[in-house]
Amino acid sequence: MDAIEFAHGEIKKICAAINELRAKVGKPKRKITPPEFDQKYYDELKAKVGVRLTDALDTKKHPKSESYALVKDIKKELEAQIPEEDDDAKKRLKEYYEASAKESSANR
Numbered sequence: 001m002d003a004i005e006f007a008h009g010e011i012k013k014i015c016a017a018i019n020e021l022r023a024k025v026g027k028p029k030r031k032i033t034p035p036e037f038d039q040k041y042y043d044e045l046k047a048k049v050g051v052r053l054t055d056a057l058d059t060k061k062h063p064k065s066e067s068y069a070l071v072k073d074i075k076k077e078l079e080a081q082i083p084e085e086d087d088d089a090k091k092r093l094k095e096y097y098e099a100s101a102k103e104s105s106a107n108r
Contacts (some may be wrong), residue, residue, distance in 0.1 A: 009101060023090065041096060045093075046100055049074050049076075049100070052099060053071065053074055053101060056070035056071045057101065075097055078097065079093060
């Protein structure tokens with residue numbers, strides 16, 4: 001406990017130094033706006049593969065390595081439907097597919 005309290009005190013000093021330097025520079029802290037979640041796209045993706053994805057993530061039904069392969073295969077099928085040059089669509093699919101997989105895994 002003493003070590004944690006000591007470290008906490010040192011971290012407070014570091015944070016104070018950072019805030020002092022930022023004040024000297026005069027630049028305001030940047031505001032970062034997170035990207036908006038496209039619920040419609042997410043719902044369409046879940047409608048398309050939600051049941052299959054939930055089944056693929058069921059490690060009681062499928063051994064773990066098989067489960068991973070099934071999840072990967074579903075993603076590859078979806079990626080194949082995206083034009084090769086559309087990097088934004090690929091990035092979007094990855095982000096929403098992972099969110100869907102995480103939700104499906106949590107709901108099992």
